């Protein structure tokens with residue numbers, strides 16, 4: 001009975017595009033005429049039986065939205081990157097330090113974004129980039145933590161993404177991170193809400209189809225933070241998860257919750273091999 005109800009709801013919700021499936025575009029993403037971004041590649045080994053190829057969400061957006069990401073002058077997300085550069089150099093907290101005091105230039109952090117979320121040995125936990133920044137703020141600067149997925153944190157995330165743009169996502173899923181990854185995977189395949197839909201129902205089984213007016217992508221996070229035309233600001237990963245869970249009419253987890261941290265690790269691992277692409281532009 002449950003299966004039947006699900007099929008009915010899914011059919012009602014997800015109307016196949018007129019010409020069977022509207023394919024992802026063949027266009028290539030090259031930023032500023034020289035930075036090549038991998039937006040389509042072979043899926044990581046752990047995705048065997050799930051998908052053969054992975055695609056950035058960029059491939060599913062309309063031409064106008066895609067174009068905004070091809071030139072940093074047209075990418076509204078870059079304004080927030082500039083704001084974060086100022087925050088990077090600003091002294092804050094009781095220790096009289098800025099991020100720059102210890103880390104030098106933001107460019108010295110190239111490659112960091114590509115491996116997060118990442119296991120932190122000393123803390124014995126998987127950390128998202130936001131958790132790591134907040135650890136530096138509270139424990140090394142004597143400053144207040146930034147609100148999870150609030151403007152300051154998301155802007156800094158965008159700065160750290162921008163200096164890693166073009167590098168392949170490569171999060172580790174084995175060793176001590178494995179149990180967190182398993183939890184994230186379980187969440188990804190769990191149906192939630194009145195609609196009884198999982199992430200996989202939409203982003204694994206139906207990418208390429210239209211849901212209402214929206215061209216469904218694989219729900220990858222290699223391109224986060226994402227500037228959304230809808231709310232005219234940068235959006236963090238957990239914020240996006242929240243919106244998607246809410247769309248299934250389910251109670252949702254909070255930004256920074258253990259569930260969303262685990263889900264972030266899992267979803268990031270589904271994008272291993274795609275380029276770091278943030279800050280991106282989405283509708």
Ligand code: HEC
Pocket residue numbers: 088097098099100101102103112120122129132133136137140141156160
């Ligand atoms: C007093 C020195 C200090 C300050 C100030 C500081 N950090 Fe750190 N940061 C560190 C140290 C030390 C590590 C390595 C910690 C670890 O691996 O547990 C680190 C690690 C990081 C990492 C992870 C790097 C990696 O390779 O995994 C990020 C990202 C980061 N800091 C961001 C920031 C940001 C953003 C700020 C400013 C808001 C900041 N830090 C301020 C000392 C500092």
Ligand code: HEC
Pocket residue numbers: 056057058060188197198199200201202203211214215216217218219220221223226240241244245247248263267282
């Ligand atoms: C009812 C279908 C549906 C479900 C279920 C759903 N999403 Fe989405 N999701 C969407 C739509 C529609 C969009 C916007 C178009 C797109 O990029 O797919 C979206 C976008 C996203 C994006 C942004 C991708 C980008 O490149 O901008 C991410 C990330 C995402 N979803 C993750 C998830 C995760 C994780 C779950 C499970 C917790 C989930 N979604 C569940 C429909 C869904």
